Amino acid sequence: MPREGVLVNNPLERISGEQVRQIHDASIEILKDPGLLCFNKRAADIFHQHGAEVSEIPGSDTPCWHIKIPEKLVADALDSAPKTVILGARNPDNSLVMKGDEPRVYFITGSETNTWLDVDFSTYVSKSDPKKEIKVPEFKPRRGMVADLCASAHVCERLETVDGYIRTVNIQDKDITEDNKDVNKFFACLNNTTKHVMSGLTSLNQLDNVVKMAELVAGGKENLKENPLISFITCLVKSPLQFVDDTTESFIEICRRGLPVVVSSAPQAGTSAPIKEAGIMAQINAEVLAGITLGQLVNKGTPVLYGSVPVRARMDNLSDSYGSVETSQYNIDCVQMARFYRIPNYSTSGVCDTKIPGQQSTVERLFSDITVALSGPQYLHCAFGLLDGNSIFSLLQTVLDDAHFKMIKFFLKSPRIDGQELTDMTKQIRDVMDTPQKMFIQYIRPVMRSGELSAPYPFEGDGEDDSVLALAYERLQELLAKPVEHIDQATTSRIFQEIPGLLPRLNVYKQEK
Amino acid sequence: MSEDIIGMIKENVIQGRKTRDDIGIDESFSGTPGVLELMESALASNVSPEVIITDALTAGMQVVGEKFSTKEYFIPDMLASADAVGAAMDILKPLLEASDVETRGKFVIATVKGDIHDIGKNIVAILLKGTGYDVNDLGIDVPEDKIVNVVRDEKPDYLGLSALLTTTMVEMDTVIKALEENSLRDKVKVLIGGAAVSDEYAKEIGADAFCADGFQAIKVLEKFEAAR
Numbered sequence: 001m002p003r004e005g006v007l008v009n010n011p012l013e014r015i016s017g018e019q020v021r022q023i024h025d026a027s028i029e030i031l032k033d034p035g036l037l038c039f040n041k042r043a044a045d046i047f048h049q050h051g052a053e054v055s056e057i058p059g060s061d062t063p064c065w066h067i068k069i070p071e072k073l074v075a076d077a078l079d080s081a082p083k084t085v086i087l088g089a090r091n092p093d094n095s096l097v098m099k100g101d102e103p104r105v106y107f108i109t110g111s112e113t114n115t116w117l118d119v120d121f122s123t124y125v126s127k128s129d130p131k132k133e134i135k136v137p138e139f140k141p142r143r144g145m146v147a148d149l150c151a152s153a154h155v156c157e158r159l160e161t162v163d164g165y166i167r168t169v170n171i172q173d174k175d176i177t178e179d180n181k182d183v184n185k186f187f188a189c190l191n192n193t194t195k196h197v198m199s200g201l202t203s204l205n206q207l208d209n210v211v212k213m214a215e216l217v218a219g220g221k222e223n224l225k226e227n228p229l230i231s232f233i234t235c236l237v238k239s240p241l242q243f244v245d246d247t248t249e250s251f252i253e254i255c256r257r258g259l260p261v262v263v264s265s266a267p268q269a270g271t272s273a274p275i276k277e278a279g280i281m282a283q284i285n286a287e288v289l290a291g292i293t294l295g296q297l298v299n300k301g302t303p304v305l306y307g308s309v310p311v312r313a314r315m316d317n318l319s320d321s322y323g324s325v326e327t328s329q330y331n332i333d334c335v336q337m338a339r340f341y342r343i344p345n346y347s348t349s350g351v352c353d354t355k356i357p358g359q360q361s362t363v364e365r366l367f368s369d370i371t372v373a374l375s376g377p378q379y380l381h382c383a384f385g386l387l388d389g390n391s392i393f394s395l396l397q398t399v400l401d402d403a404h405f406k407m408i409k410f411f412l413k414s415p416r417i418d419g420q421e422l423t424d425m426t427k428q429i430r431d432v433m434d435t436p437q438k439m440f441i442q443y444i445r446p447v448m449r450s451g452e453l454s455a456p457y458p459f460e461g462d463g464e465d466d467s468v469l470a471l472a473y474e475r476l477q478e479l480l481a482k483p484v485e486h487i488d489q490a491t492t493s494r495i496f497q498e499i500p501g502l503l504p505r506l507n508v509y510k511q512e513k
Numbered sequence: 514m515s516e517d518i519i520g521m522i523k524e525n526v527i528q529g530r531k532t533r534d535d536i537g538i539d540e541s542f543s544g545t546p547g548v549l550e551l552m553e554s555a556l557a558s559n560v561s562p563e564v565i566i567t568d569a570l571t572a573g574m575q576v577v578g579e580k581f582s583t584k585e586y587f588i589p590d591m592l593a594s595a596d597a598v599g600a601a602m603d604i605l606k607p608l609l610e611a612s613d614v615e616t617r618g619k620f621v622i623a624t625v626k627g628d629i630h631d632i633g634k635n636i637v638a639i640l641l642k643g644t645g646y647d648v649n650d651l652g653i654d655v656p657e658d659k660i661v662n663v664v665r666d667e668k669p670d671y672l673g674l675s676a677l678l679t680t681t682m683v684e685m686d687t688v689i690k691a692l693e694e695n696s697l698r699d700k701v702k703v704l705i706g707g708a709a710v711s712d713e714y715a716k717e718i719g720a721d722a723f724c725a726d727g728f729q730a731i732k733v734l735e736k737f738e739a740a741r
Contacts, residue, residue, distance in 0.1 A: 437631075441592055441593075441636075442535075442589075442593060442596075445529070445589050445590060446536050448587065449538065
């Protein structure tokens with residue numbers, strides 16, 4: 001049985017059916033004119049072989065081609081791209097089944113940050129009242145390490161609202177190189193969570209080692225096909241409209257192997273895309289369609305997700321403003337476009353501008369988490385723990401986010417209003433009106449313990465002081481202390497024998513010896 | 514035999530089951546006798562009211578209080594148990610009056626004139642009754658002369674006044690002044706509660722205590738009892 005996720009009733013739609021169609025038509029126009037620049041020769045050749053108008057741009061330092069994609073290629077790709085994508089998991093009960101036309105939302109972590117945010121609490125005494133002490137969180141950013149990635153995967157395994165795991169931190173240990181980063185990154189994730197694992201690829205020459213590792217964990221090549229417990233995210237089109245050489249090459253190889261992959265585009269309205277909604281939408285949709293088309297030309301029927309990470313520029317420094325309201329609008333529009341194509345959608349919410357957990361991070365992330373979740377994306381990359389755009393990861397924020405998602409998931413549940421329920425309630429109202437005190441309290445108890453009531457906010461303090469962060473920290477320590485469900489010893493042993501480059505310290509069985 | 518019944522009454526208090534129709538927390542209790550049915554059996558077996566109060570009702574409520582403080586139980590659980598105990602006390606009341614057993618005190622409670630809100634007042638009444646106080650609930654929109662008459666006639670130890678509205682809270686001041694004018698103010702402790710009032714307001718009008726909720730009321734009363 002796959003994870004249930006949340007099926008959204010009457011998903012939120014910002015744009016009309018006609019506007020969806022207009023965006024599609026504009027994207028098709030853009031793919032024909034101006035088309036895309038392509039810095040990857042194989043991609044240019046593939047498009048050329050299938051009838052796209054491809055011409056080499058002369059005099060460029062880096063080899064570059066101009067590609068104009070005809071509508072038919074896009075239509076064929078949209079036809080052959082699977083409408084249901086399954087993302088497997090080490091524990092098959094954690095697998096995700098995503099149907100492009102079904103607004104069932106799964107809540108996923110990510111993305112990859114360079115900075116890990118440690119937190120500790122110091123106690124301060126009030127000058128005016130020495131008896132009064134307050135605990136204040138103190139945050140210390142530092143470089144992310146592989147041990148942090150393990151801890152993050154473990155905590156996310158234990159958070160029930162997390163449906164799948166995108167690696168959260170870039171591992172920057174001294175003994176991590178470009179050639180061993182991918183295997184260690186995937187192993188750290190797979191060994192600490194039984195949920196689906198998604199990541200980008202640092203080095204294409206590690207792809208086969210990563211796939212081999214996944215096969216060992218899944219129990220063989222065929223098992224991995226049936227239960228694809230890993231998947232990849234690629235940003236092959238850099239905005240505006242440019243196929244990047246290395247990620248396009250990785251994308252082609254991933255598609256050849258038939259593993260699920262996200263075709264992601266991340267334009268910034270104002271700099272790498274038009275500042276107006278219609279403009280960024282026409283462009284991002286064209287970029288994703290170009291990627292999906294390439295994937296289907298490489299391997300017809302290969303599973304792809306329509307990936308959208310659009311963002312508006314900040315006006316003070318022109319960096320990404322994930323906390324801006326428009327960012328949520330673009331994401332909802334993208335969810336609608338993907339649903340129009342019936343291709344499962346990877347959408348983005350919860351990324352905020354602020355650098356530490358607190359009121360601003362809560363406001364920014366809750367706003368986009370609620371609004372984007374309401375639109376019913378299948379794979380909601382909702383940025384558990386992410387701060388400062390994609391730069392900082394905080395486990396404390398992850399625990400706070402879990403509380404938010406419990407509320408959001410509860411809110412998205414289907415209402416229970418039917419004839420029988422209304423008959424029962426009418427009788428209850430009559431019965432209570434006959435009592436002297438006219439109170440319904442006696443009927444609360446069975447409902448209270450049935451799961452029909454939303455849980456209180458778990459970090460509410462007893463007094464008037466705001467103790468949210470301190471209580472979340474306590475919860476984090478509880479989660480970290482829970483046992484980890486590692487890959488079994490025999491499989492671990494095979495992985496370490498057959499996959500080169502793994503750090504010996506990641507072998508928990510060797511450590512125990 | 515009597516020990517069994519006492520134990521079962523205590524368990525049903527913990528479950529918050531007044532009668533056999535009530536749903537407890539543990540489903541295995543469904544359809545079994547509740548506190549009131551068990552009380553009949555206990556009294557038919559000549560179990561003394563003192564033993565019922567001490568070993569079944571009070572002991573059961575003590576467990577409920579502990580579960581509430583550890584957040585295993587919530588207010589609806591506490592109220593269900595208190596309601597069951599309150600109903601049991603109603604059965605025992607005539608027997609207690611015939612014996613020397615004393616209740617924890619007599620408590621008159623009312624929502625003041627002009628105010629018809631009674632959820633909080635009702636909850637406080639159920640809780641106090643369930644913890645052993647002899648509660649007389651005068652209801653809502655009660656004028657000061659009626660309150661004064663009840664205080665004079667029934668000689669309660671405590672008077673609880675409730676108001677939700679800022680427009681009706683001033684009636685509490687009127688009641689206290691009326692008690693003073695009738696030389697009754699020093700005969701009764703006055704506790705006030707409700708969304709509109711505060712500790713500061715209690716001091717301002719000369720009330721003995723402000724209680725934010727029923728649980729604080731119980732604590733305040735325990736302090737008064739200890740100071741007696």
